Amino acid sequence: xxxxxxxxxxxxxxxxxxxxCCQAKGSSGSSLPNVxxxxxxxxxxxxxxxxxxxxxxxxxxxxVQPNHPEALNQLGLIAYxxxxxxxxxxxxxxxxxxxxxxxxxxxxxxxxxxxxxRFAEAEVCLREMLTLGPSADAQNNLGSMLQxxxxxxxxxxxxxxxxxxxxxxxxxxxxxxxALQLQGDHDEAMRCxxxxxxxxxxxxxxxxxxxxxxxxxxxxxxxxxxxQRLVQVDPKFAIAHSNLGHALQRQGRLAEALTxxxxxxxxxxDLTEAWQNYLFALNYAxxxxxxxxxxxxxxxxxxxxxxxxxxxxxxxxxxxxxxxLKIGYVSADFRNHAVAYFIEPVLANHNREQVEVYCYYNxxxxxxxxxxxxxxxxxxxxxxxxxxxxxxxxxxxxxxDMLIDLSGYSGGNRLGVxxxxxxxxxxxxxxxxxxxxxxxxxxxxxxxxxxxxxxSERYYTExxxxxxxxxxxxxxxxxxxxxxxxxxxxxxxxxxxxxxxLAKVTPEVRALWARVxxxxxxxxxxxxxxxxxxxxxxxxxxxxxxxxxxxxxxxxLVSWDDSYMQHLxxxxxxDIGLDPFPCNGGTTSFDAMWMxxxxxxxxxxxxxxxxxxSMLTSLGMTELIAAKxxxxxxxxxxxxxxxxxxxVLRTGLRQRMAASPLTDAQRFTLNLERAYREMWFHWCDPxxxxxxxxxxx
Numbered sequence: 023x024x025x026x027x028x029x030x031x032x033x034x035x036x037x038x039x040x041x042x043c044c045q046a047k048g049s050s051g052s053s054l055p056n057v058x059x060x061x062x063x064x065x066x067x068x069x070x071x072x073x074x075x076x077x078x079x080x081x082x083x084x085x086v087q088p089n090h091p092e093a094l095n096q097l098g099l100i101a102y103x104x105x106x107x108x109x110x111x112x113x114x115x116x117x118x119x120x121x122x123x124x125x126x127x128x129x130x131x132x133x134x135x136x137x138x139x140r141f142a143e144a145e146v147c148l149r150e151m152l153t154l155g156p157s158a159d160a161q162n163n164l165g166s167m168l169q170x171x172x173x174x175x176x177x178x179x180x181x182x183x184x185x186x187x188x189x190x191x192x193x194x195x196x197x198x199x200x201a202l203q204l205q206g207d208h209d210e211a212m213r214c215x216x217x218x219x220x221x222x223x224x225x226x227x228x229x230x231x232x233x234x235x236x237x238x239x240x241x242x243x244x245x246x247x248x249x250q251r252l253v254q255v256d257p258k259f260a261i262a263h264s265n266l267g268h269a270l271q272r273q274g275r276l277a278e279a280l281t282x283x284x285x286x287x288x289x290x291x292d293l294t295e296a297w298q299n300y301l302f303a304l305n306y307a308x309x310x311x312x313x314x315x316x317x318x319x320x321x322x323x324x325x326x327x328x329x330x331x332x333x334x335x336x337x338x339x340x341x342x343x344x345x346x347l348k349i350g351y352v353s354a355d356f357r358n359h360a361v362a363y364f365i366e367p368v369l370a371n372h373n374r375e376q377v378e379v380y381c382y383y384n385x386x387x388x389x390x391x392x393x394x395x396x397x398x399x400x401x402x403x404x405x406x407x408x409x410x411x412x413x414x415x416x417x418x419x420x421x422x423d424m425l426i427d428l429s430g431y432s433g434g435n436r437l438g439v440x441x442x443x444x445x446x447x448x449x450x451x452x453x454x455x456x457x458x459x460x461x462x463x464x465x466x467x468x469x470x471x472x473x474x475x476x477x478s479e480r481y482y483t484e485x486x487x488x489x490x491x492x493x494x495x496x497x498x499x500x501x502x503x504x505x506x507x508x509x510x511x512x513x514x515x516x517x518x519x520x521x522x523x524l525a526k527v528t529p530e531v532r533a534l535w536a537r538v539x540x541x542x543x544x545x546x547x548x549x550x551x552x553x554x555x556x557x558x559x560x561x562x563x564x565x566x567x568x569x570x571x572x573x574x575x576x577x578x579l580v581s582w583d584d585s586y587m588q589h590l591x592x593x594x595x596x597d598i599g600l601d602p603f604p605c606n607g608g609t610t611s612f613d614a615m616w617m618x619x620x621x622x623x624x625x626x627x628x629x630x631x632x633x634x635x636s637m638l639t640s641l642g643m644t645e646l647i648a649a650k651x652x653x654x655x656x657x658x659x660x661x662x663x664x665x666x667x668x669x670v671l672r673t674g675l676r677q678r679m680a681a682s683p684l685t686d687a688q689r690f691t692l693n694l695e696r697a698y699r700e701m702w703f704h705w706c707d708p709x710x711x712x713x714x715x716x717x718x719x
Contacts, residue, residue, distance in 0.1 A: 091121040158188035172386035192218035196228045240552035245269040260290035274524035276307045298431040312628040316481040323459025341706040350422040354384040354434025360609040367687035369398040410438035417444035430454020455630040457482040469493040471636040491683035495690035496612040505618035506594040508669040515544040516662040519596030526602040536570030542662045555581035593617035606633040618672040
């Protein structure tokens, strides 16, 4: 703190001139210490990293002037930094009472309340600060606070005010960009990130966020360039390695992706995101056995749970086998996402006399699908801003009997909550292709075709609960496109198709599909997925197929459409669907068959490689299931050789699906509720529960 002149504002924050305030008090002939000198000493001690001495000096000021605003404010900041948050809030409130005209007091209190999650109180502070005059910092902080509460439109408005006041701040441009990204305005978000990078080309947050939005748009080549740039600038920047791995995975470069993920968590062992990306990518990678993948999941699961073993208080749920069950679903995908389209028929058909449904949503930006799902359940909880501990306590307070994970290791998961065991029975279903590796996850919901009895139990830490028909129920889009006549009859050649993401279209898959093309003269392959608008990636795919003697004119590469209706209509250009392996198609296969396109699959040795088996078995079309690659080629070639049969199959496939268990929401939900009741019976009978609910490790 600089020494104040006689006519300067007093450094105590009183608003008076120095000569009429602290200087006068310090030169009045009293034996009390000079307040201004004490403040200067305290500030010097504080700046020198001596908070204990600074606190003593500020308290000496209060002995002279008990309501000295600046001393109270600084003591509050010291209390906050030393972990005494309640005292910090009290002291800065006293400072504001002593002088309501100092903007920094409101800013400091608002920031502390914000970090404590007391958003409403923090918002009041920042708005009070803004009444004292325009402030870019206050608008920026207010935007952060509103964004945390899911009030994204209001946050955007605050950030816009901030950049108007301080247009040379890369931080504020970056924050505006992120809020716009949350709103789904990717193009303007990118403009903001690029504006921030024009001011500071090495600004990490803007580079990371730009990479993320480019990834959302499928522009993976530029994402890779950005992440490689970050890695070159700082080879120990773990997050950049993890992001690079994700972009490589989306291009189907799985070996490189796994290397990047490993580098990320080697550099930063507590970077959970890198571990989870690594485990997710293992499911796609050829060359990894089911046992090896299981062991990696179990290893991480143990590491994940060891740190929270002591955070599992006793539960008070009553062991009543016949009670109305409280079921909690946890997901970040209660929105325009594939998971939502599979959970919606269940939420709509639950027996309200048997179950009381809670949804725990881990995303703070709702959309029209969110609102539709929200209307189907009795209780909706937004846990996106809650820590794992607080979210787990919320679930305990709600008295949830069975907690169902819909994410696994996919984005936005809350496995940290499940590791704290907030419900007596916990199960994984729908959103992940493998074991979670968590001992706290009691069950995994599947079916007998996807996980044949006796063949796959050893690959799960969870006990398998097999539904009688299918592991999932498909909800067709209302008023979807009509099924056109067989494209081959119009074009004069057969078109094969796959709309799966390229992480599933591995080199081994491409090699087999090349054999299919060579076995069916004049045939074409239509690949459609996010990222295929990238000319570099297109060239890579064309070169891969050329190495297998498939010329470029037999391939059609199409990027993803924003409109789901337009996307579905592309199936009217496909005669036969080709299922990838070892990771089969999920939603893409359901969509294909609903649009009249039969899908040929290659049966594997684990759930991800048997999803196609499950679907085709439920449809009674097991003749499209291949046991080995040679069979796959033969089945496809046989279908392609009989266009009359293929046309008849196409015409009746939608009706066949509509009459099957795959779309029977009432039947599926009843089966699911029976499975829930079975799990609950086991928990209610401790002797049964102890007899082997899951595999030991």
